[in-house]
Amino acid sequence: MERIPILKMGEYLLVTIQVDMHDRLAMTLQDDLTAKIVAARARGVLIDISALEIVDSFIGRMLADIAGMSRVLDAETVVVGMRPAVAITLVELGLSLTGVRTALNVERGMELLRRRIAGRNEDDAGSA
Amino acid sequence: MPVLLSEEHQIRQPEDVVLVRQAVRQKAVELGFNLVDQTKLVTAASELARNTLQYGGGGTLRLESLVDGLRRGLRLTFADEGPGIADIEQAMRDGFSTAGGLGLGLSGARRLSNEFHIDSRPGEGTRISITRWR
Numbered sequence: 319m320e321r322i323p324i325l326k327m328g329e330y331l332l333v334t335i336q337v338d339m340h341d342r343l344a345m346t347l348q349d350d351l352t353a354k355i356v357a358a359r360a361r362g363v364l365i366d367i368s369a370l371e372i373v374d375s376f377i378g379r380m381l382a383d384i385a386g387m388s389r390v391l392d393a394e395t396v397v398v399g400m401r402p403a404v405a406i407t408l409v410e411l412g413l414s415l416t417g418v419r420t421a422l423n424v425e426r427g428m429e430l431l432r433r434r435i436a437g438r439n440e441d442d443a444g445s446a
Numbered sequence: 447m448p449v450l451l452s453e454e455h456q457i458r459q460p461e462d463v464v465l466v467r468q469a470v471r472q473k474a475v476e477l478g479f480n481l482v483d484q485t486k487l488v489t490a491a492s493e494l495a496r497n498t499l500q501y502g503g504g505g506t507l508r509l510e511s512l513v514d515g516l517r518r519g520l521r522l523t524f525a526d527e528g529p530g531i532a533d534i535e536q537a538m539r540d541g542f543s544t545a546g547g548l549g550l551g552l553s554g555a556r557r558l559s560n561e562f563h564i565d566s567r568p569g570e571g572t573r574i575s576i577t578r579w580r
Contacts, residue, residue, distance in 0.1 A: 407489045
C-alpha cells in the first residue's frame with residue numbers, strides 16, 4: 319500500500335509530503351504518525367508541505383488533527399513550507415488551522431521545535 | 447455565452463478527486479490563470495469533488511472554457527444523482543456538515559469562485575457549478 323515516509327532524527331520525526339494525497343493516504347499518514355510518535359518516543363514532529371500545491375479542508379483538518387494528537391502524546395508539531403498561493407487560498411476558503419504551529423521553512427521549523435521542547439523541559443525541571 | 451471546449455471526468459473513488467484536481471490545474475494553466483487563481487480553482491474543485499463522492503455517491507465533473515468578449519473563464523459543473531440537499535441555505539452555512547467534515551466545502555468553494563450556482567432536489571441529485579474569470 320502507498321505510504322508517506324516518516325523519518326526519525328533524534329527525538330524528531332520528519333515528514334515531507336511530496337505527492338498529491340488522496341483522502342485515504344492522508345488518513346494513513348495520520349495513523350502512521352501517531353503510532354510512530356509513541357514507538358520512537360518523539361518529542362517533535364516537523365511536516366514539510368512545500369511540495370503541496372493545495373491545502374483543502376480535508377488536508378487542513380488532517381494537519382490540525384495531527385497537531386492535536388501529537389500534543390496529547392507529548393510531542394510538538396510544526397508545519398513548514400506553505401506556499402504563498404496556498405496560504406491565500408486557505409484563508410479565503412475559511413480555514414485558519416487553529417492549533418497548528420507553522421514556520422516558513424525547515425530550518426526555522428526545527429529551531430521552533432527545539433525552543434519549544436527546551437522550554438517544556440525547563441517547565442518540567444521547575445515543577446519537579 | 448460561447449463555450450470553447452468541454453470535457454467530462456468521472457468521480458467514483460477517492461483517487462478520482464486527485465485526477466480532478468490535476469485536470470482543473472491543467473485547464474487553468476492553459477487558460478492563463480495566475481498561480482493564486484489556479485490554486486483557488488483547484489482547491490474549490492477538490493472540495494466539490496469530495497462532496498460529489500461523499501454525499502452524492504459519485505458523479506461527474508464537466509470542465510468548460512468560456513469566452514465572454516475579451517474575458518476568458520473556466521466553469522466547473524459537478525453533478526450527481528444522490529439524495530440531494532434538503533435545505534440548501536443550511537448546507538451553504540460555514541460549519542454545516544452531515545459527514546463529519548468541517549462544513550467548508552460548499553461555502554468555501556463559493557468564496558473561491560466568481561460565480562456559484564447550486565441546484566438540488568431531494569431524491570434527484572445535486573448540480574453545482576462554479577466559474578472563475580481571468
